[in-house]
Amino acid sequence: MNFEVIFFFLIAASAIVSAILMVTQRNPIKSVLFLIVNFFCLALIYLILHAQFIAIIQILVYAGAIMVLFLFVIMLLNLGDETKLVEKMSYKKSIASILSGVVLLEIMIGLGLPFGVGFSAMNSKAIEIGTVESIGKSLYTEFILPFEITSMLLLAAIVGVIVLAKKKF
C-alpha cells in the first residue's frame, strides 16, 4: 500500500460521495457545488493516470465553464427548492434505484469486476502520452478532421444558443 493507492481510494471515495450528494440534494445550487467537487476529484484521478492535459482541461472546461454556466442559469431562473410532491412518488425512487443497481451489476459482471485479475493500469508509455505535446501531435495529425468539424459544431451550438435564448425572435 503505497501512497498512490491510498490516495486513489480517498479520491475515489470522495468522488462517489459527492456524486451521491449531488443527486439527492434539494437545493440546485448545492447540487452544482457538489458536482464541481466531483469534477475536481476526477481531475485528480486523471493526474494519477498521468493524463495531465485532460486533467487541466477538465478543470478549465467542465468545472470552470460548464458548471459556471449551470450556476448562471439557475440563478437566472431563480429556482426554489424542490419541496413539493416529494413524498408522493417514493416508489419512483425505489424503482429507479433498483434499475440502476441492475445496470451496475450487469456492468460489473460484464467487466469481470471486482474479482477478476487486475491488470496493471499503467503502461510504460503512459507518462509520455499524457503530455500536451503528445496530445497536440496526435490531434493535429491523425485527428485533424474531427478537430475541424468540432469547431463547426461549436459554431452551430453558439448560433443555436443565441437564437433559442433571445427574448424576442
Add this chain to the structure above:
Amino acid sequence: MYNFVGYIVLLPFIGFLINGLFGKKMNSEKLSGIIGSGVVGISFVIAAAIFFEMLKLPVEERSHIVTIFNWITAGSLSISAAYQVDQLSILMTLIVTGVGFLIHVYSIGYMHGDKGFWRFFAYLNLFIFMMLNLILANNFLLMFLGWEGVGLCSYLLIGFWHDKKFDTGGYKPGEATTSDAAKKAFVVNRIGDFGFLIAMFLIFKLFSSLTFEDVFSRASAIIPVGDKTMFWITLLLFLGATGKSAQIPLFVWLPDAMAGPTPVSALIHAATMVTAGVYMVARCSVLFALAPASMEIVAIIGISTAIFAATMGLVQNDIKKILAYSTISQLGYMFLGLGVGAFASGIFHVMTHAFFKALLFLGAGAVIHAMHDEQDIQNMGGLKSKMPTTYKTFLVAALAIAGIPPFSGFFSKDEILWKAFSQGSYIYWILGWVTAGLTAFYMFRLVSLTFEGKERWSHDKHPHEAPKVMTVPLIILAVLSVIGGLVGVPHSLGGGNAVEQFLEPVFERANLILAGAHSASLSAEYMLMILSVLVAIGGIYLARKLYLQKRELVSKMADSFGGIYKLLWNKYYVDEVYEFTIVKPIKTGSDKLLWRVFDINIIDGIVNGTAKLTAFTSGWMRRIQVGLVQSYALAFVIGIIVILGILIFR
C-alpha cells in the same frame, strides 16, 4: 401432309376470330357465311388429303404425332399442344369437318335474316375448333381443353336467342327462357367434367404423364386386369362421358338443349359434341379393357339409356324433342358397343349416326322453317307434297335409323348387337332388339304425322320447299346415309368390314387384353340379322297403321294406358326428381348455410375482425406515448438492461 394437321385446327379458329371481331362491321350475311363455311370446308379437304396419304402408308406407320408447341412444363408434368393423327382421330376429324361443313352451308339459309348472323357463325367456328382439339389431342389435358370448350360453345349456341321463351315441358312451369336451358346444359356437363378431372388427377398420379402414348403403353405393361385404381379411373372417365354424351344419369340437358337453333341441334347435339364421350372412351380403350367391371357398367348404362330414351320418344309431340330422345337412345347403342368390347363398331355407329341424325335434324329444321316456327307435329301433316325434297331425304334418314338394309344404320347397329350376342350377353341383345323396334316405331310415327296423312295445319301457313342452300346439304347427307354403311359390311355378308380393319391398330392393345370374345356360329349371325330387320319392319308397319289409318285407336290406347302414358309424357319425372333431391337442397344449403353463416359471419367476420383487432391493439398501445421525458428515460434504461443482459449471458 401430316404436318398440315395444325391447319385443320387453326382455320376454324381464324374463322371464329374474323367473324367474331369483324362480323358486325362487315354486316354481310354472304361474307360471314362464306368465311364460316369456307374454313371448315378447307379443313375437311386437308383432313381428306391426310386420310388418303394415310391409306397409302403401311399399317405400322399410320400413327403420327405432330407437335405444335410446348405448352406446360412443370416438374414432371410436360404437356405439349400436340396432335395425334391416327386412324381413329382422322376418321372423327373427317366426320366433324365434313358434316360440319354441310351444316354450316345449311345455316346460311336457315339463319337468313337473323340479326345475330355473324355471331352464330363465329360460335359455330369456335365449336369446330374446340371439337377438333378434343379429337386430335395427344394428351388428356388438351383433350380436356377441347372438352370444356365444346361445353362452352354448347352453352353459347343453345342460348343463342337468349330471350326466347321456352317450354321445358312441365318441369319449371312458366317463364323459362333459352338461357335457362343453356345454363342447365352447362351445369349438368360440369358434373361430368368433374369426373373427368378427378380421373385425370388419378391418371397422372399413377402414370406420371398425361400423354396418351405414355399412359396407354405403361398401362398395358404394368397394370393387372381388374385393378382397383383403374376401375375408379375408368368409372370417373365414364362419368364425364355420361355428361357430355347424355347418358343416364346426366342426360337431362339434351332435350332442353333443343331450345337452340336447329343447325345447332344438328351439329352439336347429334353429330359431334355428344359423340365426344364415345370418342373418349374409345380412345381410352386400353384403360377400359383393364377394368372389366367398368366395361360392364358402360354396357349396362348404354343399353338402359337406349331403351329408356326410346320409350320417352314414343309420346313426345315436339318434333325436335323426339329427335333429341332418339339421339340419347342411339348414343346408348354406341356405349353398348364400347361396353362389350366392340370399339370399332361403336365408332362406326358414330359415323353413320352423324349422317342420318344430322339429316333428320336439318330436315326438321326445314319443316319448322316452312311452318313458321311451328314445332308440334300434331299440327302438321301432309307436307310431302309441299316439300318433296325434304320428305324424300327425311324418309331416307328414317329408314337408316330404323335399321333397314342396305341403309347405313342397319350395318352399324347390327354390328353392335351381333358383338353383344357373340359375347354371350343375350340380355343386351334382347333389349337392343326391343329398342330397335321402338326406334322404328317412333321414327315412323314422326314421319307419318309430319309428312303424310291429312293436313292438320291452318291454311294461313304456306309451307314451301326450302331454298337450294338448305336442300343440297340434305341431299348429300341422304346419299351418305345410304352408302355410308358400305364401308362396314361384315364378313358374313361378304364385305371386308373396312371400318373395323382400318381402326383395328388403334384398338390393338385393348383387344389383346380382352382376348377371347366367344363367337357364335355364322348361322346365328344370319338369324339375328333377319330378326333385326323383322322387328324394324314391324315397327314401321305398326306406326303407319296406327297413325295414318286408325288414329282414334291411338287416343283410346292413350286413355286406357293412362298411367303409363302420363309417366312417359312427363319423362318419368326425372327432372322433377333431380330438382327435388339435388337442385333444391343445394340451393337452400347455399343460401342458408353457406351464404348466411359461412360467408357473412365467418369470412366477413375474419376480415372485419382483423381490422377491429388492429384498431383495438393500436388504441391500447398508444398509451405508451405519455409525453413525460422520464418515462422515456425509464424505457431507455430498461432497454439497456435487456441488451446488456443478452450480451453478458450469451
Add this chain to the structure above:
Amino acid sequence: MNFNLTEIPLNYYLALSAIMFSIGVVGVLTRRNAIIVFMCIELMLNSVNLTLVAFSAFHGNTTGQILVFFVMAVAAAEAAVGLAIIIALFRNKMTVNIDEINIMKW
C-alpha cells in the same frame, strides 16, 4: 480486496466509472428539476471519460485521450444548447418541472 497493491489495477478505475454511471442513472430517473437531470447526464459523461482515459493509459495510446477531448467539446456544446432550451421553456411555462411538460402525448 488485495492489500499488497503497489499499483491500482485497471479494474478499479472501471469499477469507479461504473458506480458513477449508475448514480447518474438514478439521478436521471428520479429528479424532477430539469437542470438537475442535465447535471446527472454530465456525471454520466464524465464516468465515460474516466473509462476512456484509464484505457488510454493502459494501452499507452493517445487515442483515448483525444476522444475525451472531443467528448468534452461536445458536452460543452450540448450543455449550452440544453440550458438555452430550458430558458426558453421557462419563459413559456414558468416552470422547469419536467413532470409538467407533457403536451406531446397521445
